[in-house]
Amino acid sequence: MVKSSNNNYGCEFVQKRYTYLFMSLIVIAVLCATAIVYKKQPPVPAVALLAPQSPAVAGIFPAPDKTSYQMRLRLDVSNNILYGTTLLKTQNTCGNKLDELWFTAYPNCLQKSDTTPAPQEAYFAGFNPGWLRFNHVKVNGQEVQFFEKGVSIQVKTASAIAAGDDIQVEIIWQAKIPRLKYRFGSNNTVYMLGNFYPALNVLTKDGWLNSYNSVFGDPFCFQTAYYAVSLNIPNAYNMVATGRTVSRTTEDDGRDTYLIEARDARDFSLLVMYDYTEIKQEIKGVTVKCYFPGQHTEVAQKVLRKSGQILSYYASRFGSYPYEEFKVAFVPMQGFHGMEYCGLIFLREDFLQQGYEPERSEFILAHEIAHQWWYGMVGNDQLREPWLDEGLANWSAYKYLQEIEGKQIPSGLEYRNGMDLGKEMRDIFSSQEYYRTAYTGGESFWFGLEKELGNDRVIKVLRRYLADYKNKIATTQDLMDIIKMEAGQDMSEYIYKWFPPKP
Ligand SMILES: [Zn+2]
Numbered sequence: 001m002v003k004s005s006n007n008n009y010g011c012e013f014v015q016k017r018y019t020y021l022f023m024s025l026i027v028i029a030v031l032c033a034t035a036i037v038y039k040k041q042p043p044v045p046a047v048a049l050l051a052p053q054s055p056a057v058a059g060i061f062p063a064p065d066k067t068s069y070q071m072r073l074r075l076d077v078s079n080n081i082l083y084g085t086t087l088l089k090t091q092n093t094c095g096n097k098l099d100e101l102w103f104t105a106y107p108n109c110l111q112k113s114d115t116t117p118a119p120q121e122a123y124f125a126g127f128n129p130g131w132l133r134f135n136h137v138k139v140n141g142q143e144v145q146f147f148e149k150g151v152s153i154q155v156k157t158a159s160a161i162a163a164g165d166d167i168q169v170e171i172i173w174q175a176k177i178p179r180l181k182y183r184f185g186s187n188n189t190v191y192m193l194g195n196f197y198p199a200l201n202v203l204t205k206d207g208w209l210n211s212y213n214s215v216f217g218d219p220f221c222f223q224t225a226y227y228a229v230s231l232n233i234p235n236a237y238n239m240v241a242t243g244r245t246v247s248r249t250t251e252d253d254g255r256d257t258y259l260i261e262a263r264d265a266r267d268f269s270l271l272v273m274y275d276y277t278e279i280k281q282e283i284k285g286v287t288v289k290c291y292f293p294g295q296h297t298e299v300a301q302k303v304l305r306k307s308g309q310i311l312s313y314y315a316s317r318f319g320s321y322p323y324e325e326f327k328v329a330f331v332p333m334q335g336f337h338g339m340e341y342c343g344l345i346f347l348r349e350d351f352l353q354q355g356y357e358p359e360r361s362e363f364i365l366a367h368e369i370a371h372q373w374w375y376g377m378v379g380n381d382q383l384r385e386p387w388l389d390e391g392l393a394n395w396s397a398y399k400y401l402q403e404i405e406g407k408q409i410p411s412g413l414e415y416r417n418g419m420d421l422g423k424e425m426r427d428i429f430s431s432q433e434y435y436r437t438a439y440t441g442g443e444s445f446w447f448g449l450e451k452e453l454g455n456d457r458v459i460k461v462l463r464r465y466l467a468d469y470k471n472k473i474a475t476t477q478d479l480m481d482i483i484k485m486e487a488g489q490d491m492s493e494y495i496y497k498w499f500p501p502k503p
Helices: 025-039 106-110 297-318 361-370 386-403 431-453 455-469 476-487 492-498
Strands: 068-076 081-091 098-104 131-139 146-149 152-161 166-176 184-186 190-193 202-204 207-209 225-234 237-241 244-250 255-265 270-274 276-283 286-293 325-331 336-341 344-348
Touching (some): 098 166, 131 152, 225 237, 225 270, 237 255, 270 286, 270 325, 286 297, 297 361, 297 455, 336 361, 361 386, 431 476, 431 492, 455 476
Parallel strands (some): 286 325, 325 344
Antiparallel strands (some): 068 081, 098 152, 131 166, 184 190, 190 270, 237 270, 244 255, 276 286
């Protein structure tokens, strides 16, 4: 993300009917299943689209290619409630038996006015709570207990799950969407649904990488997975989501059901909006789409064109963009200039005003798009090593501005005494310090490395980083190992100064 000190956004939709591509048994089966689920409780029926299978990687849990989320969502716009059922399939690949599972329930950080990370100006109608609650959870067919602990929810299994065994978790949940201009919230006609669903946390040999509430940063760490999502919304609304829309079916109750599929997705995010316009363009095999409110076609066209240019630049430098579509949506959001999700970014709608952040808008766009590589494809623990994705997103954006736009890079991007890139979010006590560490510190590390090794070698480091850790989670140590390998010289001294030993 790119944080902002203050501010905010929103779009007309060229009512375009999706061709009924898959008006076949798949859709009928899914709709029947949806009806059953909303009338009764689970079991959540199988969606016809299945995750690809391959051998498990011992030690990585959840293993990306063994994990699928099948979600059924129904948005109640009168009460701002999203009703969800999740069928999560994975396998115990951690190498040991498992007697608990931990989930991130991000909306729970918005429950109370004194602990919400959203800035006050985002509550346009006064404080309004958001939350995510589990109603029922079953693990491998057995009803189990669960315990809400802030933004994390612990699920106890009825009996230990042996290493190598399949795991099937069924969750009936609901999320209250606050009236809030934020990455999770709504302004009544636009629903920004980032991190809205229960997401399985990552288990390493050192334990669970659970999330915690932080007023700054993106407190997330997830493995990629396969998603098949059925979304039911009033038909006056439209939607934008991670992945690709397989079908849209008009129901006889004034609602539409979309079937959406996403492969190798780090997260699944969603925007449901009224009266937006969609424009799109095919650029080197990727369909780039832009969604905006109001009469802002000129700015949106420019953003669409630039987005394609930026995607092509990163693809040529680091490695190809892996999805069929990339989407940019302008939304009412305070506290961030932009927010990255898999295959989709949110930008605050203020961008649509001519002259908004004239010096910074291209940088912000390039930063958010760079997260498709650094966060999306190569994952990292954004709580414990936020410098990894934020530093690289900043450096990548500057390289784009310099090499394609011919812009000058700001001076002073170099090591300064006291920098410590190894700080985790909970050891950082202000957003200024966070920005100084993850963003300024992170980009300076890369500019410094370019001075040491030259640009060609740094690009080789990054190509290898992507190739080795695509659809995985990389750590600082992993990256340092690659730098040492590719440098052809001793890098200990250089690395040491950015990561001073802990007292
Ligand atoms: Zn960022």
